[in-house]
Amino acid sequence: MSFKIFLYKNRPTVLFLSLLILSIISILTSKFTTPYFSNLRSFFIYFFNFTYKPIYQIVDYPLEIINKFIYIPYLYDENIKLKEKLKQKFVENLFYKQIIDEMYKKSQQEMASSLLNFYITNAKVIIREYNSWYNECIISIENSQNIKKDSPVIILGEDKRFYFVGRIWDISNSLAKVLLITNPLSKIPVKVRNKPIYGVIVGNSSPEVTMEYILLEDDIRIGDVIETFELNGLIGGIEIGRVVSIETMFTLGFKKAKVKLNFNINMLKELVVVTPL
Amino acid sequence: MKKILISLITIVIILILDLLFFKLFPFFIRPNLALVYTVFLALFMGHIDAIIYSFLMGLFLDFIYLNFFGMNTLLFLTIGYIVGWLNKRVNETHKKIQIIVLFFSSLLYFLLYTFFSFIFSLTAVKTPPLFFSNLIFTVLFGYLQIKVLIFIYSKNNLIT
Numbered sequence: 001m002s003f004k005i006f007l008y009k010n011r012p013t014v015l016f017l018s019l020l021i022l023s024i025i026s027i028l029t030s031k032f033t034t035p036y037f038s039n040l041r042s043f044f045i046y047f048f049n050f051t052y053k054p055i056y057q058i059v060d061y062p063l064e065i066i067n068k069f070i071y072i073p074y075l076y077d078e079n080i081k082l083k084e085k086l087k088q089k090f091v092e093n094l095f096y097k098q099i100i101d102e103m104y105k106k107s108q109q110e111m112a113s114s115l116l117n118f119y120i121t122n123a124k125v126i127i128r129e130y131n132s133w134y135n136e137c138i139i140s141i142e143n144s145q146n147i148k149k150d151s152p153v154i155i156l157g158e159d160k161r162f163y164f165v166g167r168i169w170d171i172s173n174s175l176a177k178v179l180l181i182t183n184p185l186s187k188i189p190v191k192v193r194n195k196p197i198y199g200v201i202v203g204n205s206s207p208e209v210t211m212e213y214i215l216l217e218d219d220i221r222i223g224d225v226i227e228t229f230e231l232n233g234l235i236g237g238i239e240i241g242r243v244v245s246i247e248t249m250f251t252l253g254f255k256k257a258k259v260k261l262n263f264n265i266n267m268l269k270e271l272v273v274v275t276p277l
Numbered sequence: 278m279k280k281i282l283i284s285l286i287t288i289v290i291i292l293i294l295d296l297l298f299f300k301l302f303p304f305f306i307r308p309n310l311a312l313v314y315t316v317f318l319a320l321f322m323g324h325i326d327a328i329i330y331s332f333l334m335g336l337f338l339d340f341i342y343l344n345f346f347g348m349n350t351l352l353f354l355t356i357g358y359i360v361g362w363l364n365k366r367v368n369e370t371h372k373k374i375q376i377i378v379l380f381f382s383s384l385l386y387f388l389l390y391t392f393f394s395f396i397f398s399l400t401a402v403k404t405p406p407l408f409f410s411n412l413i414f415t416v417l418f419g420y421l422q423i424k425v426l427i428f429i430y431s432k433n434n435l436i437t
Contacts, residue, residue: 011325012328013358019328020355022350023347024351025347026339026347027351044341
């Protein structure tokens with residue numbers, strides 16, 4: 001029996017199998033829908049579905065379908081106009097979102113100030129040159145009235161905690177120069193959290209800084225948290241980093257510890273300047 | 278040409294009536310008009326016509342109802358194929374034959390629906406007590422529907 005004769009004799013089964021494959025493909029497209037398929041479905045639902053209507057309105061069904069087809073050109077025009085309006089609204093929304101974010105920041109800032117007895121000012125890093133990347137940066141301050149020289153500058157880290165970044169070196173109108181903690185000229189008095197161990201952080205122009213002048217008898221360990229120490233007008237308790245290595249210098253009579261900063265010093269964008277009230 | 282036109286018009290009318298019944302009656306007292314038409318096509322029009330028109334019926338139902346797409350197509354196609362084997366093998370004008378075929382087609386519809394729901398992990402499975410109530414109404418109303426369809430098709434010389 002040739003293939004053609006076989007097909008002719010089993011027409012119903014062949015037809016059934018081919019349509020079965022089509023229906024299985026249509027079932028699979030429910031899971032993996034394409035835009036064309038879902039558009040076709042939307043077309044049918046829009047023009048022919050009235051299951052959402054109350055029963056007494058179903059008598060208008062044929063007229064409604066005809067009306068829907070007649071209104072297709074108007075729908076097209078309206079669609080284009082609505083798309084334009086949507087674009088406008090989207091841009092406006094971004095603008096208003098920005099204003100709302102700024103107002104929220106201000107209110108947070110005022111709340112934090114009243115709680116902590118410090119005046120908090122938001123600042124943005126505007127200039128940071130590559131040849132002095134770890135030494136300094138220029139920030140713009142919203143309100144430089146209460147800012148003084150040596151005011152600490154902190155950053156809100158990804159883990160929602162504040163970290164010490166540096167100190168105000170110079171102020172001019174709404175701009176200020178920040179001496180970063182990684183600057184070799186920066187010497188910050190610090191202590192180990194929950195331990196009476198004191199030292200001075202000195203920058204190395206790298207993301208790791210050195211804590212020097214640790215006494216030989218102090219029990220400093222790897223993993224200890226280093227924070228600022230309240231001295232010379234500096235606010236105490238602001239976290240800096242963790243100890244990663246310790247070196248004992250018997251000849252000098254001190255220990256040295258390498259401290260890794262807990263924040264990414266390469267990503268300085270929004271900073272906070274803190275001054276006592 | 279006449280056969281195609283009348284069949285398509287019948288499908289549209291059945292879809293409209295099905296939607297109307299969907300609004301008026303809950304599932305357990307709503308006859309399955311599309312299934313009755315499939316059985317009619319299988320008994321009176323031939324195996325191939327039953328397969329083609331039941332496939333189209335299922336497809337339109339899938340487009341209109343916001344269900345799992347392809348389910349109705351698969352169900353009606355399968356029932357059209359299986360019941361189509363009875364064409365020219367039974368006396369389709371005998372009322373007992375019509376009622377028995379309607380009954381077993383409804384049962385087959387329920388079994389296939391449960392089976393495919395299980396395979397595709399659907400949650401809208403019809404429970405047996407509700408289904409048997411639906412089956413009774415399908416058979417009762419379906420018998421009347423077949424009479425109407427015989428009248429329409431014989432008036433247009435599509436069946437003897």
